[in-house]
Amino acid sequence: MLDRLVGLSMLIAASAIFLYYTVWTLFMPFVDDDHPLHSLFPPRVWAIRIPVILIILFTTVVGSFLSVVMIRSNRKKALKAKQKKAS
Amino acid sequence: MTRAQQTISVALLLTSLYLAVFMEVVPLPEKIQDDIVPVLPFWALISFGSYLLFKLGLGVFTFNDVPDAHKELMAQIKEARADLQAKGVDVGSD
Numbered sequence: 228m229l230d231r232l233v234g235l236s237m238l239i240a241a242s243a244i245f246l247y248y249t250v251w252t253l254f255m256p257f258v259d260d261d262h263p264l265h266s267l268f269p270p271r272v273w274a275i276r277i278p279v280i281l282i283i284l285f286t287t288v289v290g291s292f293l294s295v296v297m298i299r300s301n302r303k304k305a306l307k308a309k310q311k312k313a314s
Numbered sequence: 315m316t317r318a319q320q321t322i323s324v325a326l327l328l329t330s331l332y333l334a335v336f337m338e339v340v341p342l343p344e345k346i347q348d349d350i351v352p353v354l355p356f357w358a359l360i361s362f363g364s365y366l367l368f369k370l371g372l373g374v375f376t377f378n379d380v381p382d383a384h385k386e387l388m389a390q391i392k393e394a395r396a397d398l399q400a401k402g403v404d405v406g407s408d
Contacts, residue, residue: 230374230377231374231375233371233374234370234371234372234373234374234375234376234377235371235375236371237367237368237370237371237374237375238368238371238372238375240367240371241364241365241367241368241371242364242368244360244363244364244367245360245361245364245365245368248357248360248361248364249357249361252350252353252356252357253350253353253357256345256349256350257345271349271353274353274356275352275353275356278356278359278360279356282359
């Protein structure tokens with residue numbers, strides 16, 4: 228039951244994000260500035276800033292995780308080589 | 315042609331098409347050129363991400379349990395364990 232809910236929420240979230248972002252970026256430029264529809268959307272600069280911030284955040288997280296794993300693995304390898312030399 | 319070559323060639327094609335429009339090699343109405351063209355890559359990225367999320371959610375939503383197969387599998391595991399234990403293999407505890 229729970230997994231069906233999770234799946235359904237993912238479906239709804241994906242559709243909502245796609246619809247909102249498409250209307251925001253592709254349709255709003257053609258809507259007159261005094262139309263009430265503009266009150267539903269932030270200024271269009273944010274349509275660029277939010278994805279850029281998310282991309283930077285994502286690469287930061289992935290990059291730090293990768294570096295931590297690689298440093299740890301190298302440290303283990305160096306430790307093993309030292310132990311082998313000492314024995 | 316490998317899958318990677320195929321993907322890269324499609325990506326290169328789309329990139330060159332977009333660059334042609336972006337560098338104003340192709341004349342477009344001013345409104346579209348100023349407001350829509352710069353936003354297209356971000357729109358494509360967000361659409362791709364939401365498509366992946368949609369596909370994931372659909373898979374999770376329509377994943378059906380198969381109780382008969384489960385019962386059969388558990389019975390087979392039990393049988394295999396009994397058989398191996400009789401032959402002296404350490405099958406652990408459940």
